[in-house]
Amino acid sequence: MALIFDSLVQGLQMILVLALAPLLTGLVRKVKARLLRRQGPSLIQPYRDLLRLIRKEAVVAENASWLFRAAPYAIFAATWVAAALVPTFASGLLFSWSADVIAIVALLGSARFFLTLAGMDVGTSFGGIGSSREVMIASLAEPAMLMVVFTLSLLAHSTQLSTISQLISFSEVGLRVSLAMALIALILVALAENARIPVDNPATHLELTMVHEAMVLEYSGRHLAMIEIGASLKLVLYLSLIGALFLPLGMAAPGAGPAAYLVGLGAYLAKLALGGVLLGMFEISIAKMRVFRVPEFLGAALMLGFLATLLLFVSRGL
C-alpha cells in the first residue's frame, strides 16, 4: 500500500514538473513584459507554442545525421529524469536514492553533451559558436555547482537531496556563512545554466550574442518542441533545487498524511511563482554582459563555492 502511494507521489511529481514547466516560462515572460509596461503574451502562451510546434512538419537540414534527430529526445529524457529526482513538494521520493545530487548535476551534463553535439551536427557557423560558448560556460558552471553540492553535503553528511533538505528544514542548522555563499553561487550557476540574462538572452536572435539559441537554430517542429520543453524543465529544476535546499518551508516529510502533501504542493507552487517573479525582475534590472565577462561571473561563483567548502573543511575540527 505504502509502495503504491509512494510510486503515485513519484509519478505525480514527474507529471507535475512537466506540466508546470511551460507555465513557469510564461510567468517569467509575463513579469518581464509587465515591468516593461507591455501587455505581454498570456501565461499559457508557451503551451500554445509547444502545441503549434509539434503540429508543424520538422524541417531537417539535408546533411543532418541521426544524432540531430535523436538528440532532442535524449536531452529531454535526461533533463526530465533529473527534474523528477529533485524533491518538489515532498521529500523522500520513491526513487530519490537512485541518484544523489552529484548524479543529478551529471545528468544535466549528459543533456548538455547532446545539445552541444546537436549544435555542431549540421556544420554551420552559428551552431559551432553556440556549442563552443556553451562548453566554455559549462566548464566553469559545473565545477561551481559541484562546489555548492560539496558544501551542502558536508553539512548534511550526505549527498542525498532528500536527506539534505530534511536536515535543513527539520533540524537546527542555524545561519552559516557557508550556506549564504553556497546560495549565491547556486543562483549565479542557475542563471548561467538556464541561459538567462546576464549570461545569455533567451529572447535574442542577434547572431553574436546568443549561446543557447545558436545551438538550436537548425531545429524546428517537434524536435524544437522537445528542446524547448527541456529548457523549461531545467528552469523548474533549478528553482525547485533552490527551494528544496534553501527554502524547504512546508515540504511534506516522508510518510506524512495527504493534508501535508496538499500543504507542500501549495508551498511549492508559491515558491515557483516567487522564483519566477524574482527572476523576471532581476532580468529586467540588469544588462547582458559580454561573452568574455562570463568567466569572471562564473569564476566568482566557483570561488564562492570553493570558499564555502573550505570553510566547512576547516571548521570541522574545531
Add this chain to the structure above:
Amino acid sequence: MLPAALGADAVLLVLGVVAGVTSRIRPRWLPIYPLCAIIGAFAAALALAALLNGGVETMVLPLGVPWIGAHFRIDPLAALFLAIVNLGGCAASVYAIGYGRHETSPGRVLPFYPAFLAGMSLVIIAGDAFTFLVSWEFMSLMSWALVMAHHKDRGNAFAGYVYLVMASFGSLALLLAFGLLAGPQGHYDFDTMRSVAAQHPLAGLILILALIGAGSKAGLVPLHVWLPLAHPAAPSHVSALMSGVMTKVAVYAFIRIAFDLVGAPQWWWSVPVLTAGAVTAVIGLLYAVLQEDLKRLLAYSTVENLGVIFMGLGLALAFKANHMPQAAALAMTAALLHAVNHATFKSLLFFGAGSVLFATGERNLEALGGLIRRMPATSFAFLAGAAAISALPPLNGFVSEWLMFQAVLVSPDLPQWVLKFLVPASGAMLALAAALAAACFVRAFGIAFLGRPRSPAAETAVEVDRFQTGTMLVLAFVCLLGGILPGFVIDALGGPVQFAAGGQHLPMQASQPWLTLVPISADRSSYNGLIVFVFIAFSALISAVAIRTFASRAVRRAPAWDCGYPDGRPVTQYTASSFAQPLRRVFGSVVFQARETVEMPGPGELGPARFSVTVRDLVWERLYAPVAWAVGRVADRLNPLQFLTIRQYLSLVFAALVVLLVVVSLWR
C-alpha cells in the same frame, strides 16, 4: 595458475622471436594477432580466476642473478592488473587483426608486439626487484621499438628519443627506490623486503622515488612530456595499449611500492601524490582541449585520467595513514575502478582514432568532419567512449568519478591541517577536470564526426572492417555495462582493495537491493546506474511514442537555415581551433600564456589581415629546455676529450683510478 601465466608469457616471447627471425623474408606468414588474442583471453581468464579466488601464489625460477633467482608472485593486486593488461591486450589484438592488415612495415611491428604484451605481464607477476626492473625495462624498450615503427614519419624519431630519455630517468628512480628498499643486505625479493622494510628510515624518500619512477611512466605533470609525443606515434592498436594498459602498469608499480612494500604510510606522503594528481588532471585536460591532432588529444586525456587515479591513491594514502580503513577502501576502490574504466574507454577511443586514421589517413581534426554519415559504427562507438570518458551517467566513467567525489566528501575528518586545505582544493580540481573533459570530447567528436567534411579524404571515407568495428562496439557495450552494473566490478575489486588499503574493502555491492551502489551507508549516498538508465530509456521512449502519436510526422529535408545565410563551403564551419578559442582565452592565457594577435592592414592597403595565436608550453620551456641546453653545453665542452692521443687517454685512466681509490679509502 602462475605456471600457466608464465607459460603464456613465454609463448608470447617465442612468438616475438619467431616473428623477428622471419620478418625479413615473410613477415605475415604467422598469424600473430589472432594468436595474441587467444593467449590474451586465456591469460585474462586465469587472472580473473586468481582475482576472484584471492589467494597468493609464488614461484622461483633459476634465472637471472644466481643467488637470487627469478621470483614470481600472484596476489589479488597483481591478479587485478594482470586481468587489465590481458583484457586490454586481447581487445587490441582482435582490433589489430583488421587494423594491422594495411600496415606498411609489418616487420617493424609484429616481432615487438607480442614481446610488449609479455613484458607488461611480467612486470606485474614479478616477485623480486630484479625481475621487476628487468621486465620494466623490457616493456619500455619494446614499446619504444613500436613507437619507432614508422620512424621516417615526421616527429616520430624525436618522440622516440624523448621517450627513451624519460623512460631511463624513470627506471633510474625506480632502481634507487628498490635499492633503498633492499637495504645493505640486499633483500631483493618482495616478501623479505616487506618484512624488513616495515620501519624503513628512508621510507619517505622511497615514496618520492616511486612517485617519480612510476609517475614518469604514467605521465604525471611535469614528467608527462614524452607521453603525448610517443603514444600517438605508435600504430593505433599499440597507442591504445600504451595509453590504456601500460599506464596501468605504472599505477601498479606505485601501488606495489607505496601501499605494500614500504609498510605503514606517513600522512604527509599523501601530499605530493595528491598535489601531483590534481595538477596533472587539470593541466592534462587543458592541453588536450587545445590539441588538433586526434591521437595527441587522446594522449593528453590519458595524462588527465592518470592524474585522477593518482588523486584517488593520494586520498587512500592519507586515510590509511590516519587509520580510517573504510575511507581508505573507498578512495582505493575509486582509484582502481577508474583504472579499469580508463582501460576500457581509452582503448575504445584510440581504436576509434585508429579507424579514422585508417579510413582517411588523417589525424588532424581540421581535415576531418562529417564521418558520422560515412562511418556509422565507428562514430557510434566513439560517441559512447566520449560520453564515458566525460563522466556522464549512466556510463562507467561516471561511477568512478562519483566514488572519487564521495571519497573527497569523507575527508573533513582528516586531522591534519595541510590536508584540510589540500583535499577540498583537489576536489575542486577534480570537478574542473570533469567539466573540461566534457568540453574536450564534445570538441573532439563534434569536429571529427559531425558537421561537413573538411577534406576530400574525409568525404570519401568508408567504414572499416568488422574486426575493428566489432571490437569497438563490444568495448562500448562494456562501458555501458560497467555503468549500469558497477556493483559486480566493485565486488571483484574487493580483494585488491583489502590487500592495499589496509584491511578493509567496501561492503558487498551485489547484495544491495536493486543493485544500488552504496559505498558507506544508504542515508549517506547511493547511486543506481541501472535505475537511472531505465528511467532515461523509459522517458525517452514515452516521449518518442507521444510525439509519434500526437505530433506531425512530416519531415522535410531542406538546406541548412544558418540564420538565412547558409554557405555551402565547409571552411565556413567552426574549426577545432575556433571551438577551443573561448577555453583558450579563459584558461590558456594563464597556463600557456596564450596570446592572440590581429594584424589589420591600414586603410587603403590591400594586404590581407592576419590572425595569429601563440601558445607556450611552459613545462617544456622552463624545465626541459634548460636541462637539454645544459646537457648540450656540457657535451660540447667535453667533445675535445674524444680527440686525445693514446698517451693522454692512458694518463686519464690512471688519474681516474687514483682518484677513485683515494675516494674509497677516505670513505672507509
